[in-house]
Amino acid sequence: MQTRPITLTEHxxxxxxxEIADGIYPVGARLPTGKQLAERFGVSTSVIREVxxxxxxxxxxxxxxGLGSTVRSRVSDAGFRLSGSVGADATDLAEIYELRLDLEGAAAAMAAQRRTDQDIARLGALLDALAAQLHDADHGVEPDIQFHIAIATATHNKYYLQLLQYLNLQLHHAVRTARLNSRRQPGLPEQVHGEHVAIFDAIRLGDAEQARLAAAAHLRNAAARLGLALRPIR
Incomplete structure (x- = not known):
């Protein structure tokens, strides 16, 4: 995957x-005017408004x-966020997959221990939807994302659900890219589906360790299909 150049606004x-974090503009300080910032960075005032x-x-x-912009905090108070370039930058995406390995592996194990009949029915229905869209990269993206979210739901831990839901929805582009890659290689869509089935079967059977292993294997394989090199854990 090629790294996407950052936009002027992002720069x-x-x-x-x-500069705010380093205290160049301390809390309470006023930023230069929009015109001054535009001249400094060589961009339009509309870019500065976006910034x-x-x-x-x-x-x-x-x-x-009439007073301009004043620094309120040296750090963001918006909580955990992914870079806007996630899904396009290979380094960022590899690190997100490393994060997902532990999170989704643990979630699958927890889901195997806590899943209800309703959870199993939901996962089964999503597997059926995935099977029906096996060679359709566009329409198969949403059930793929929802399958992973349904695993998080089956943990019955709202924080796992909220975090993994956020991660999976943000990685919409990466999921679609992976499915496009799979469609181009004979037999690969079926392999990917088999990985989903393995996770489902382990959760259905209540085998926490096998669910963890199946989820981790699926994510490592997904990363490899995107050409991402995950760093080994020593």
Missing amino acids: VIQQLRA TEHLRSQGMIESRQ
């Missing part, structure tokens, strides 16, 4: 976030009519 956001709106939404600055 300015990164620079200003770093300040982003920093404001993150709780790092506050803006008042």
Whole structure:
């Protein structure tokens, strides 16, 4: 996968976030005017408006009519977020897959211990939907994402659900890319489906360790299909 060049807006956001974090613009300090920032970075004032709106939404600055923008916090108060380039940057995506290995492996194990009949029915229905869309990269993306979210739901731990739901929805592009790659290689869609079935069977049978192993194997294989090199754990 090729690394996507960052946009002008992202470049300015990164620079200003770093300068605020480093105290170049301390809390309470006023940022330069939009015109001054535009001249400094060589961008349009519309780009600067996007930048300040982003920093404001993150709780790092506050803006008042006629007073400009003032630094409110050195760090974002928006909680855990993924970079906007996730799904396009291979390094970022590999690190997200490393995170998912532990999270989704543990979630699958927990789901095997806590799943209800309703959870099993939901996972089974999603498997059927995946089987029906085995060679359709576009329509198969949503049931693929929902299958992983349904595993998180089966943990009956709302925090696993919220975090894994966020991660999987943010990785929509990566899931679609993986399915496109699979469609181009004979037999690979069936292999991917078999990996999903293995996770489902372990959860249905209540085998926590096998569920963990099946989920980890699926994610490692998915990363490999995207051409991502996950670093070995020593």
